[in-house]
Amino acid sequence: MRVWIDGICKAIEALLAACLAVMVVLVFGNVVLRYGFNSGITVSEEVSRWLFIWITFLGAVVALKENSHLGVDMVVSKLPPAGRKFCLVASHGVMLYILWLLADGSLSQIEINREVTAPVTGASMAIIYLASLVFAVGAAVLLLGNLLRVVTGRLSDDELITIQESEEAAVLAQVLPPASAAGREAGSQGGAR
Template sequence: MIDAAIDRFCRAIDLLIAGALAVMVVLVFGNVVLRYAFNSGIAVSEEVSRWLFVWLCFLGAVSALKEGGHLGTDMLVSRLPVGGKKACMLLGHLLMLYVTWLFLEGSWQQARINLDMEAPVTGASMAIFYGSGVVFSVCAGLLLLLQLVRLLTGRIGENELVMVKESEEQAELESLQAELASADAQQDPARVQSASGTARDARS
């Protein structure tokens, strides 16, 4: 039930991201057309687009956290036994929760400081700008806590213990290296030469 609620929440975030991106396109493209064709423009275009871009990035980071889409490497963790993977995941989540707390504290302070500050064009409170960090920190912290609870209660599968995945190019390179090792073990010179050449091409 909780997983279904998280999925619906992340889909709502994806819709918000799509909406923000659409508004940005309209504002920026419309402003360009107005300036070149009619010597006019949308006064709030630059400021609103900049704010939407910041919110888009932070909301996208929440969605990526849920999907495990952030940059990382599994070169070491993927080779550990299950116990080692769980220990690394536990340590990683504790560190991420600490960093998220620091980010929340800083964003909240900035939002409070700028609550009465008005944006130069729209006149809106600058707290809206810094509020993106608060929203991200709260959502990311909740996701991390839920994942940590699943880990500690044993409700997480082994395939989920590796939080990030290598790029497709790295996976292809490892596959070619495995093929090379297999061909070498079978003493097949033709396969060794072919796999070696393909692996060199993948590295380049």
């Protein structure tokens, strides 16, 4: 299952890079045309806005998979493994409920906006709300996978904290081994006081 999820996330990352490249070309091209030639690409702003929405939601799925979302783990990191498991299960339960609300609202908005067309492209406005539905489904799959790993005992004690305290800690965790990153983070916090 992890292999499938890793493959899907790699595909999403490639799609995100392509969307970002299209956004850059459209926006930069539109600026050059507007200021240099007093014209422009009429669909540029609308398509760029839609791509930005999709990049945000798809990027959140990848960040959830990589445990890159920022949060406060000050209390959870001090708990024993049983307490960490309880907090993980409780937080995932709350997130799954919120994702269900998001999916339900997205489905309603897709239905409402199915026949509404965008002013420039004429495409259905339901495309915008489809992004939040895709996020809700993708994030729910990841959270349910984590819960399954907790129940079956395949989640290590290090993986019980699924957030990063700070961006610096996330970078250090990727570069240094876990013991070195924790020691360096504690040292940098001690020096800042």
